Amino acid sequence: MIHWPDSIPIYLHRDPVDFRKAINGLAVIVSESMELDVYSSALFVFCNKKRSQLKVLYWDQTGFALWQKAA
Secondary structure (H helix, E strand, C coil), rough: CCCCCCCCCCCCCCCCCCCCCHHHHHHHHHHHHHCCCCCCEEEEEEECCCCCCCEEEEEEECCCEEEEEEC
């Protein structure tokens, strides 16, 4: 199990995203739409239109990780 410090920022993209997007597409949303540094120590959370799934993108200093949770 991965443990993050309690102080890690978590950013929620409020608008639904196309869940065909993978790491590259979500990273573009973070940097261009959210105007945040995708390489920062933060979690970026996205949901689909039905709000029945989540994707979490983060940079772990060796590469990107993308988690997906479906209801």
